Amino acid sequence: MAEQITIDNSVVEDELVITASTVSGQETVLTAGAVSLLKTLCKHFANDVPTLLANRKIKQGLVDKGQLPDFIEQTKAVRESDWKIRGIPHDLQDRRVEITGPVDRKMVINALNANAKVFMADFEDSLAPSWDKVIEGQINLRDAINGDISYTSAETGKSYTLAADPAVLICRVRGLHMLEKHVSYAEQAIPAALFDFCVYFYNNYRQLLSKGSGPYFYIPKLESHIEARWWAKVFAFVEERFCLQPGTIKCTCLIETLPAVFEMDEILYELRSNIVALNCGRWDYIFSYIKTLNNHSDRILPDRQSVTMDTPFLSAYSRLLVKTCHKRGALAMGGMAAFIPAKDPKENQQILDKVRQDKQLEARNGHDGTWVAHPGLADTAMEVFNQYIGDNHVNQLHITRDVDAPILAPELLSPCKGERTEDGMRRNIRIALRYIEAWINGNGCVPIYGLMEDAATAEISRTSIWQWIKHQQKLSNGTLVTKSLFKDMLLQELAHVKEEVGADRFTHGRFTEAAVILEQTTTADELVDFITQPVYELLIA
Structure with missing residues (x-):
């Protein structure tokens, strides 16, 4: 039976309603105080979000008509x-290695205990947000902050507890495009970002x-400084409401959309009281490059494996982020190493050699730290950044890149060379299939073919094929990529996945539903903005 909590029954326009099956411990994080704050935030800020999202579509419409993204003259x-x-703050000055992952209890403990300076607890790309x-996840983070989190595996009986000196905790909220459909205000589903921010802030x-933290x-997923201004208003409102010094709330913004790379200075400026860093969210950035330039036949990406950080448009993005951040006194965080360790030595x-090479590139560019998705990669990343940062510094803010030539729009938009192969297309289909199926089942972080896949990497897989179909690209073997070819391959790769996971797992899974979603989004005439939006409907059904 779903539980319905209603605040202010007397006025429908001012109601906050939570409709969901009760989760054990829910009342300890959704207290009267937390719900009251959430209602107040929705009252003041929720109505702005549809306008912010509409502005994204207006800008995208201009790009679709041929106007390439560029730096804004009005904010020069x-x-x-x-x-x-x-x-x-002192505990955010050294972020040379950050580990990221979802907020399940075992992961929270292992990540906080890893050889990393920061754990980014993720309610976004690596979490399928069932209620x-x-x-x-909110209960787990609260318990971790209180220092009394523990976990015992039902399968092995192994116990996990928090170490004496855990990593600094940063909470990643969901993007502005996502709704929390289990909560409504004035009869409208509320922005998921407000829910995640409010509950974490209030309880912790x-x-x-x-x-001392x-x-x-x-x-x-910010796309403009106007969206950053919205967040600045939210932070300032909450700080004043709780009698906190301005700037008490701190944030790091991911620069993981192509529009945002042209507004990094402006994003830092709007959030200057609260922001401490920008981060190269490289996988989402590649996805955004495809999505933003989807109508431009001269900007088509090759196989996903070919698009590495030494690709010109990604190298320019990394270097510009470092230069911009350090000029403003902010840290410049590197991107994700999505590899996971292998059992074979x-x-x-x-794998470790590839991670080391990737992290050396970031450290040479001047990044102050980087991301790993698995504790087994933390030592390698730490070794690289220790070497570049040295004993006399805790970051690389002293590296200004002032002698660099200006990085202009053509460099940030430069086309990427590489092949489009049949193997790459088939691999994309299998990755997207397996990831979507896992997401429907509530798992947003999935090891596939030696990589930790999350929503961003799955998005690259399906939008690459969509782009190839739209612009009638040929594979390296001469085959024209069409909707019909994709559908044929999808059936073949569905059978391939059945062999990989086994008949029992396939039969009891939701792979057919995943295939339907993948086909619908990949063959749609208009590019679907985020695959998590249609899949969310299945998750909460």
Whole structure:
């Protein structure tokens, strides 16, 4: 039976309603105070979100008609004037290795205990946001912050507890495009970002501040400084409401959309009281490159494996982020190493060598830290950044890149060379199939073919094929990529996946539903913005 909690029954326009099956412990994080704050935030800020999303579509329409993204003339004064962010708290100054992952209990403990400076607890790309996962995640983070989190595996009996000196915790909320459909305000589903931010902040800010830390957040998928301004207003409102010093709430913004790379100075400026860093969300950035330039036949990407950080448009993005951040006193975080360790020693060494090479590139560019998706990669990443940062610094803010030539729009938009292969197309289909099926079942972080796949990497897989179909590209073997070819391959790769996972797992899974979603989104005439939106409907059904 679904539970319905209604606040202010007397006025429908001012009601906040939570409709969901009760999760054990839900009342300990959705307290009267937390719900009251959420209602207030929705009252003041929820109505702005549809306008922000509509502005994205207006800008996309201009790009579709041929106007390539560029730096904004109206904000030139912000880029050219001299200003700095407010400052960086002591426990966020050294972020040379960050580990990321979803908020299930075992993962939270292992990540906080890993050889990393920061754990980014993720309610976004690596979490399939069923109500139980979202609520349990908030409970897990609260328990971790209180220092009394533990977990015992039902399968092995192994117990997990928190180490004495865990990593600093940063909470990544969901993007502005996502709704939390289990909660409505004034009869409208509320922005998921507000829900995640509010519940985490309210339950943990006192304990975090008492420990010398603070309420720290990762903000994903921004596309403009106007969206950053919205977040600045939310932060300032909450700080004033709880009598906190301005700038107590700190955030790191992911630069993982193509429009945002042209507004990095402006994003830092709007959030200057609260922001401490920008991050190269490389996988989402590649996805956004495809999505933003989807109508431009001269900007088609090759096989996903060919698009590496030394590709010109990605190298320019990394270097510009470092230069912009360090000019403003903010940290510049590198991107994700999506590899996972292998059991075979020789294969594992090859993986570690690839990670080392990738992290050396980032460290040479001047990044202050980087991301790993698995504790087994943390030591390798730490070794690289220790070497570049040295003993006399905790970051690379001293590297200004002032002698670099200006990085202009053509470099950030430069086409990417590489083959489009049949093997690459088939691999994309299998990855997307397996990921979507896992997401429907509530798992948003999935090891597939030696990589930790999340929503961003799955998005690249399906939008690449959509782009090839739209622009009638040929594979390296001369085959024209069409909707019909994709559908044939989808049936073949569905059978391939059945062999990979086994008949029993396939029969009891939801692979057919995943195939339907993949076919619908990949053969649609208009590019579907986010695959998680139609899949969310299945998740909560």
